[in-house]
Amino acid sequence: SRLLKVAAAQVGAVHRWSDRADTLNRLIRLLEEAAQTGALLVLFPELALTTFFPRYFIADENELASFFEHGEDVTGSKNTKKLFQRAHELGVDICVGYAERTTDGHSYNTCVYYSARLQRVITKYRKSHLPGTQEPCKDPGAINQLEKRYFEEGQEGFRAFRVPGLVDGALKKSLSIDGDASSEGRGDPIVGMLICNDRRWSEAWRVYGLQGTELILCGYNTTAWAPHLHGKHNQSKEQSKADAYFHHKLVMQSNSYTNSCFSICAARCGLDDDEFPLIGGSCIIGPDGRIIAEAQTEDDEVVFAEIDLAACRPGKQTVGDPSLMWRDPEC
Numbered sequence: 558s559r560l561l562k563v564a565a566a567q568v569g570a571v572h573r574w575s576d577r578a579d580t581l582n583r584l585i586r587l588l589e590e591a592a593q594t595g596a597l598l599v600l601f602p603e604l605a606l607t608t609f610f611p612r613y614f615i616a617d618e619n620e621l622a623s624f625f626e627h628g629e630d631v632t633g634s635k636n637t638k639k640l641f642q643r644a645h646e647l648g649v650d651i652c653v654g655y656a657e658r659t660t661d662g663h664s665y666n667t668c669v670y671y672s673a674r675l676q677r678v679i680t681k682y683r684k685s686h687l688p689g690t691q692e693p694c695k696d697p698g699a700i701n702q703l704e705k706r707y708f709e710e711g712q713e714g715f716r717a718f719r720v721p722g723l724v725d726g727a728l729k730k731s732l733s734i735d736g737d738a739s740s741e742g743r744g745d746p747i748v749g750m751l752i753c754n755d756r757r758w759s760e761a762w763r764v765y766g767l768q769g770t771e772l773i774l775c776g777y778n779t780t781a782w783a784p785h786l787h788g789k790h791n792q793s794k795e796q797s798k799a800d801a802y803f804h805h806k807l808v809m810q811s812n813s814y815t816n817s818c819f820s821i822c823a824a825r826c827g828l829d830d831d832e833f834p835l836i837g838g839s840c841i842i843g844p845d846g847r848i849i850a851e852a853q854t855e856d857d858e859v860v861f862a863e864i865d866l867a868a869c870r871p872g873k874q875t876v877g878d879p880s881l882m883w884r885d886p887e888c
């Protein structure tokens with residue numbers, strides 16, 4: 558077995574007027590709570606440090622800039638440093654989403670994987686599937702999704718990575734683990750990152766699946782219903798919300814199953830600005846597609862599970878192995 562304790566840190570309402578230091582302190586409290594359960598890896602949501610600002614048309618460049626992290630090192634700014642420092646002190650790896658503005662002026666919807674042991678970011682992922690529009694909707698009742706206005710598409714693709722030493726003793730045990738012998742880091746978890754809308758595209762999962770990925774991390778902000786459109790589209794807000802939850806879980810569970818991998822997803826949720834509803838539903842899912850642990854609230858909450866990465870192997874070697882389809886049926 559290759560046991561690993563993991564957590565999703567779900568984050569409730571964050572407003573346009575929320576103080577960044579307060580929001581950061583909430584993330585740190587969630588990290589500390591997760592560390593108390595024994596978690597060695599904690600996933601935070603997409604754009605975890607601020608409200609989901611792509612819902613607003615922001616004309617003021619200074620206000621827009623205030624939602625971004627600037628420069629190459631996300632771990633060092635006054636808006637982030639305490640979180641990464643605490644992760645290091647607690648010995649807990651974190652994956653966290655934020656709005657990135659590079660020194661040469663490019664903007665991305667990004668997340669990083671920070672290794673507490675190595676005390677540095679080991680991988681960065683930039684969101685590939687940017688939903689919404691560049692221009693605000695003409696319908697005054699619609700909720701804007703201006704990700705195409707504020708971000709460029711990530712060009713790096715879906716690169717799985719190993720996390721050295723995350724599974725206790727993995728390096729020592731590596732010689733006795735069957736299977737993928739191609740890498741020196743054999744035994745270390747193979748991880749992939751997605752951001753929100755990416756989870757609805759099966760090819761994103763498949764690219765990770767074909768690299769042997771055992772654990773997918775996905776932070777998200779998903780609207781529950783459009784408040785001003787309520788009633789206009791023949792759908793109650795309760796029905797819209799139920800559909801949003803259903804489709805979220807459908808894609809997380811089915812893609813975990815078809816790629817025989819664990820997945821963790823962490824929501825930014827609740828009623829932002831006391832007006833804009835986002836679903837919760839943070840959960841941890843097994844390679845059989847079943848939910849192992851799930852948030853009970855639409856507020857700040859830690860969802861914890863101990864998972865055994867060895868459980869990915871049967872699915873990858875049987876129904877998930879295309880070469881088996883062509884074997885002699887008598888075998």
Ligand code: CDT
Nearest residue numbers: 688689702753754778779780
């Ligand atoms: N943040 C994000 O990617 N949200 C999308 C909304 C898509 S509807 C315009 C999601 O897939 O949940």
